[in-house]
Amino acid sequence: MTANLSQTLTLLLIEDDDGDAFLVEELLNQAQAPPRIFRARNLREAKEQLTPQIQCVLVDLSLPDASRLEALEEVLALAPHTAVLVLTGLRDVHVGVAAVQSGAQDYLVKGDVDARLLARSIRYAMERKRADLAQLKLVQAELTAQENARLESALLPGPLLRSSAIEHVTRYLPGSGGTLAGDFFDTVQTPDGSVHMVIGDVCGHGPDEAALGVALRIAWRTLVLAGQPDDTLLRTLDTLLRAERKAPEIFTTLCTATISPDLSHATMRVVGHPPPLLVRDGEVRVVTETPSGPPLGIFADAEWAVIDVPLGTEWSMMLYTDGLIEAAVGEPSRLLGVEGLLDLVREHGAIDLDRLISHVGTLSDDLAVVMVRRCIT
Structure with a gap:
């Protein structure tokens, strides 16, 4: 079944395992509009490729230069306005849950991924990030309005x-x-x-x-x-x-x-x-x-x-x-x-x-x- 990614996206895949990276790329190539995929094998390479054009980051938590949630924290700090989807192994489901609690939009277990699920997860992750940013702007606007009202009453x-x-x-x-x-x-x-x-x-x-x-x-x-x-x-x-x-x-x-x-x-x-x-x-x-x-x-x-x-x-x-x-x-x-x-x-x-x-x-x-x-x- 064709994966439902109807527009061309730009993704960054942070994965040190060539086999896992090949699998993810093959699944994404089945989308209606296959995304542009940049690959980073470690966190150092990811820092060089995390540009504003990247719309979603897929990050493996088992990288050679970052341990578990450390990689996620670095990515979130470098790209605070970009959706992040975490990839975990079968034995690390609890780490995926912790990743979502730490700021990732979703997580996927590598052994359970197919083309349709991957495409849908990326789309949902981007929508969740957009909603999170909108909510953050709303909260900031409300706080600014409250502060302005307080200062205005004194001015x-x-x-x-x-x-x-x-x-x-x-x-x-x-x-x-x-x-x-x-x-x-x-x-x-x-x-x-x-x-x-x-x-x-x-x-x-x-x-x-x-x-x-x-x-x-x-x-x-x-x-x-x-x-x-x-x-x-x-x-x-x-x-x-x-x-x-x-x-x-x-x-x-x-x-x-x-x-x-x-x-x-x-x-x-x-x-x-x-x-x-x-x-x-x-x-x-x-x-x-x-x-x-x-x-x-x-x-x-x-x-x-x-x-x-x-x-x-x-x-x-x-x-x-x-x-x-x-x-x-x-x-x-x-x-x-x-x-x-x-x-x-x-x-x-x-x-x-x-x-x-x-x-x-x-x-x-x-x-x-x-x-x-x-x-x-």
Whole structure:
């Protein structure tokens, strides 16, 4: 009966016995589409032939340079994404069972093999390996999602606001890679009625950068609640960044704003960060064209100038990370940029985060936005 291997496969047979190897090759040649078979007589030769083109490995556990399961462990380490089928002697059935428990997809007893059984075992081994890899990816994705959710809740907390005179809206979208970055924001109202805000962006992507963003966000909130002045706060954050970062080239941009208790004035520091937008008396503009100073983590003796921003009685303000202005928009796609962002706000007549984000196409980076508006009663 013709063996059922309906597509041409590339196999590696690791077998030191020429007679056994000849038998396996003859059985495989009876398949509908005989596979390409590479032969290795020992583990050393197998290492040289285990290329990504190999779709299934048939390995004898009695090799001259590896004892029993040692050969399997080496093969699994060298080809973690390849199906492995173990060949055993009649007296070594228990070793075959142990091999499956150690990671092989199946085992065959040499004396009981025919063409149909061998073809079916290879096909099933490949399907089991494919299912195992799919399950592993699913588990990894679930773990990543859980970790991202945990970090995101720490990066993007709820505001500590007591005043109903302030409307506070936030949005966050992950970049196209799906990996959480170090964007963070926070808003705290202190007992004197002042509203303190921060938005920041740790350069890079991944759990280390996200964790660093969490540390900086929590430190900022702690320092604000402790009543520390802005200059001390920024120097402390700079020191913390240098102590906690994994590499000396990692820096952080951020923007801080403190709105006075009567909500008519703000002081800001733009620390190497994109300039905030302000809508005041119907006019849309950037708060400043010139940043207060460089990002955190660049210069040890950096200083950051204060930007005074009169707000008046009716206003709204938007702080954002560079993922927004670096987003692709339009056909053909182009970067939004600060001028494009200003045009969108002018077109809408107000800062509407959902309408703004609806214009955004592919994100190359995480996008975080905070909008505050004085509520006129």
